Amino acid sequence: MFEITTFIDHFPYLGIFILLILGGVGLPFPEDATLILSGFLAAHEIIKPLPGFLVIYAGLLVSDYFLYWVGKRYGRRVVEHKNFQKLISFERLLALKRNLRNGASWSCFLEGTF
Numbered sequence: 001m002f003e004i005t006t007f008i009d010h011f012p013y014l015g016i017f018i019l020l021i022l023g024g025v026g027l028p029f030p031e032d033a034t035l036i037l038s039g040f041l042a043a044h045e046i047i048k049p050l051p052g053f054l055v056i057y058a059g060l061l062v063s064d065y066f067l068y069w070v071g072k073r074y075g076r077r078v079v080e081h082k083n084f085q086k087l088i089s090f091e092r093l094l095a096l097k098r099n100l101r102n103g104a105s106w107s108c109f110l111e112g113t114f
Contacts, residue, residue, distance in 0.1 A: 012047050017059040024063020031060070 007015050016038050023029040038056055041047045070078070078084060079093060088096075 012041055013051060013055045016041075016047075016052070017055050017062075020056065020059030021063045021066070024060065025066060 016034060019029045019034040019037075020031060023031040023034055035056065038047070038052050042049045042052050079088075
């Protein structure tokens, strides 16, 4: 059976990189927890600070670029997909878009609470 802790023990830099990418695309590996883990590993001299920083930076850039690429490539088709419609209704998406046009950028954060 595959265990993530064993993987990180043997390949700490690659493990951190993969955790950052998985967390960036929405899987339940929070990026903040991975950053704390990286600091812990650096403090206990399991990884070196400079290569650790470079791996963290690269992992965050790759995951952010991947999300940007998906949005640019598939754009409207993502929000028109039937599975996405289960998450956010079309009317709610239009209301969010209208609020963003009117300058209410906080609606991104508050829309889900109402």
